[in-house]
Amino acid sequence: MSVGLMVLVGATVLIFAGVADRVFDRLRLTDTQALLFIVLIAAGSFIDIPISRTPVQVSLNVGGGLLPLGLAIYLLIKAGSSREVWRALAATAATGVILLGLRYLMRNFGHGRTDIIDPLYVLGVVGGLVGYLAGRSRRSAFIAATLGVLVTDAAYYFSALSQGVRGVVSIGGAGGFDAIVISGVLAVFLAEAIGETRERLGGGPVEDRDFPAGLKVSNVIEDNDDSEKRPE
Amino acid sequence: MRKVLLISLILGLLYTPAVGALDLSPFDQHNGQQFFTITDDAGKIIAKIGSLVSVGDYLITEDDSGYRISSVQEFTVKARYDGKVDLEKPGWVMVSDQETTTTSLPTQAPGAKPKIGVYYTHSEESYVPHSGTADKKRGDVYQVGGTLAQSLKTNGAEAVVSENNHSPRDANAYNRSRATAMQLLRQRPGILVDVHRDGIPDPNYYNKTINGEPVAQIRIVVGKQNANRSVNFDFAKELKARANELYPGLVKEIFWAKGNYNQDLAPRVILLEFGTHTNTLQRAEKSAQMMGKVLATMVGAAAPQQQGLGTAQQQQNQPTGRPGDQTGGWSSALWILAIAVVGFIVYALVNSQGVGGIKYMLSKFTSKELRGFFGGTKKGAKREIKIPPEDDQREE
Numbered sequence: 001m002s003v004g005l006m007v008l009v010g011a012t013v014l015i016f017a018g019v020a021d022r023v024f025d026r027l028r029l030t031d032t033q034a035l036l037f038i039v040l041i042a043a044g045s046f047i048d049i050p051i052s053r054t055p056v057q058v059s060l061n062v063g064g065g066l067l068p069l070g071l072a073i074y075l076l077i078k079a080g081s082s083r084e085v086w087r088a089l090a091a092t093a094a095t096g097v098i099l100l101g102l103r104y105l106m107r108n109f110g111h112g113r114t115d116i117i118d119p120l121y122v123l124g125v126v127g128g129l130v131g132y133l134a135g136r137s138r139r140s141a142f143i144a145a146t147l148g149v150l151v152t153d154a155a156y157y158f159s160a161l162s163q164g165v166r167g168v169v170s171i172g173g174a175g176g177f178d179a180i181v182i183s184g185v186l187a188v189f190l191a192e193a194i195g196e197t198r199e200r201l202g203g204g205p206v207e208d209r210d211f212p213a214g215l216k217v218s219n220v221i222e223d224n225d226d227s228e229k230r231p232e
Numbered sequence: 233m234r235k236v237l238l239i240s241l242i243l244g245l246l247y248t249p250a251v252g253a254l255d256l257s258p259f260d261q262h263n264g265q266q267f268f269t270i271t272d273d274a275g276k277i278i279a280k281i282g283s284l285v286s287v288g289d290y291l292i293t294e295d296d297s298g299y300r301i302s303s304v305q306e307f308t309v310k311a312r313y314d315g316k317v318d319l320e321k322p323g324w325v326m327v328s329d330q331e332t333t334t335t336s337l338p339t340q341a342p343g344a345k346p347k348i349g350v351y352y353t354h355s356e357e358s359y360v361p362h363s364g365t366a367d368k369k370r371g372d373v374y375q376v377g378g379t380l381a382q383s384l385k386t387n388g389a390e391a392v393v394s395e396n397n398h399s400p401r402d403a404n405a406y407n408r409s410r411a412t413a414m415q416l417l418r419q420r421p422g423i424l425v426d427v428h429r430d431g432i433p434d435p436n437y438y439n440k441t442i443n444g445e446p447v448a449q450i451r452i453v454v455g456k457q458n459a460n461r462s463v464n465f466d467f468a469k470e471l472k473a474r475a476n477e478l479y480p481g482l483v484k485e486i487f488w489a490k491g492n493y494n495q496d497l498a499p500r501v502i503l504l505e506f507g508t509h510t511n512t513l514q515r516a517e518k519s520a521q522m523m524g525k526v527l528a529t530m531v532g533a534a535a536p537q538q539q540g541l542g543t544a545q546q547q548q549n550q551p552t553g554r555p556g557d558q559t560g561g562w563s564s565a566l567w568i569l570a571i572a573v574v575g576f577i578v579y580a581l582v583n584s585q586g587v588g589g590i591k592y593m594l595s596k597f598t599s600k601e602l603r604g605f606f607g608g609t610k611k612g613a614k615r616e617i618k619i620p621p622e623d624d625q626r627e628e
Contacts, residue, residue, distance in 0.1 A: 045414075046418065048415075057396075061411070064411075103402070103403075103404055119403045119404055119406065119407060120406065120407055120410070120492055123407070152404070156404075156408065160399070164369070165369055165397060165399045165400075166369075166370075166397055167397050167398065167399060167408075168396040168397060168398065168408070168411075168412065169408075170408075170411035170412070170415075172411075173410070173411020173412070173414060173415065174410040174411045174413070174414040174497070175414055177410070177414065177496075177497060178410060178411065178414075179407050179410065
């Protein structure tokens with residue numbers, strides 16, 4: 001491979017890893033955990049767990065499927081309140097419905113029918129928007145986007161089964177570059193952009209002696225408590 | 233002003249999926265009934281394409297003429313002539329009509345056989361004269377790909393083929409085949425080919441006779457919505473140049489169009505359309521056989537007549553390095569870095585309080601951003617930090 005190509009591949013990987021690291025940093029993972037998570041995704045991309053072979057072949061990729069989905073479920077379990085759990089699940093359901101609706105609307109679209117963005121990114125964009133609007137948090141956006149992709153995979157499985165197509169459902173099969181990971185990362189970024197934008201439009205963050213202006217605490221030190229009130 | 237920009241950002245983000253969802257135009261690609269007709273400034277038809285054509289797309293025709301799509305009205309497309317494209321140079325370098333370019337073919341690489349991957353995103357695509365239908369559950373493209381694989385083997389390369397079926401032929405087919413492409417890439421092929429066919433009703437558009445044999449010409453499709461587009465475009469031009477030498481007229485066109493086509497996964501991931509659904513399967517297989525030899529020579533595989541060469545002679549015949557790979561890779565990498573820097577600045581502006589906030593963030597980079605790795609607190613200093621509630625609870 002030429003030097004130019006190596007630089008291209010390296011830059012792509014590094015930037016994507018850097019972006020993903022920032023995203024996981026926002027999702028209850030410490031800096032070390034976020035980095036370790038990315039390394040595990042990369043390593044796990046080479047491992048496919050077969051689930052079924054006929055009539056529809058189903059497999060689960062460790063890096064691209066098991067890990068991000070596992071993180072989403074972990075976030076659900078560790079949610080601070082039952083309301084947060086239900087909101088995240090509602091966001092997931094809404095994302096799944098919208099994605100299935102888009103799938104139906106785009107059923108005749110073949111080569112290049114992307115208008116502005118490729119279908120690969122539509123999943124993340126929809127997940128991020130819906131996840132944020134329904135759950136109003138980055139975590140909900142991540143959960144909605146990743147589990148939303150799983151909903152589309154499940155829908156395809158049943159569709160292939162009913163039509164007798166010997167299709168393939170590879171959950172997270174493209175590893176770190178699969179729709180699940182890309183959607184999750186994109187969703188959190190969108191939620192971050194929208195959330196921060198709303199906050200700026202609303203006058204900016206509230207200042208307090210513990211929170212100097214512009215300071216964002218990225219690492220969660222302790223679990224949230226419903227009784228905690230925002231500093232005045 | 234900042235509020236206007238932020239509101240515009242939100243509206244822009246909301247617009248993107250809405251357009252894809254609400255645009256209910258009845259265009260069904262590759263259904264054989266609807267297709268785009270491209271004419272030049274003089275009104276002469278230069279191409280017919282079943283895939284979606286958009287303003288800004290680029291077309292390189294059989295005679296290496298370059299055309300930039302300038303307008304699209306329904307299914308009528310106008311393109312502006314750009315000149316003769318120099319297939320040997322990266323990017324859009326034109327040649328004068330008097331110049332001719334010659335290339336030396338790579339012949340053989342020592343060691344293990346080079347690999348070329350083959351898969352089928354649109355697994356249903358078929359040829360009507362053979363199957364009586366344009367689409368079926370296991371399409372005729374599998375036979376075309378099988379012939380391509382056999383030709384690769386015959387010409388000294390190793391074919392790694394995935395038989396995965398990604399039906400139906402919808403916009404999510406590429407998401408489904410993404411995993412297949414990745415599985416093949418893990419076997420480190422030099423080139424990865426996604427086998428397709430076009431959907432225009434006129435078979436004569438692709439019919440041609442090469443070396444006395446009837447073939448269906450091939451279109452190379454390069455997606456421009458991915459970071460590898462420059463490298464893949466240069467590779468497509470190189471492929472056409474090689475094909476022009478071995479089998480003049482085999483490659484009908486190069487179409488640089490909207491889409492990802494999983495070509496972001498690696499360089500030299502290409503999409504080949506073997507004729508259209510109204511061509512015969514035999515013609516498509518014949519062109520696949522020829523393309524197999526072209527691809528094999530590109531990766532430096534030994535042609536049968538060269539397998540009797542001595543070791544010293546074989547070692548002299550190395551695949552020629554191509555400056556396009558270097559240039560395309562560097563330019564794409566620089567674009568990615570530039571986009572990342574812009575994205576970082578936008579992100580930082582949104583998260584911080586203007587330029588001052590960014591300066592503060594950068595000045596405290598190691599102590600705050602990398603606190604998890606390098607500590608960052610003074611020994612003995614204790615400071616309790618109250619954690620704010622989760623974002624959604626903040627709204628209440």
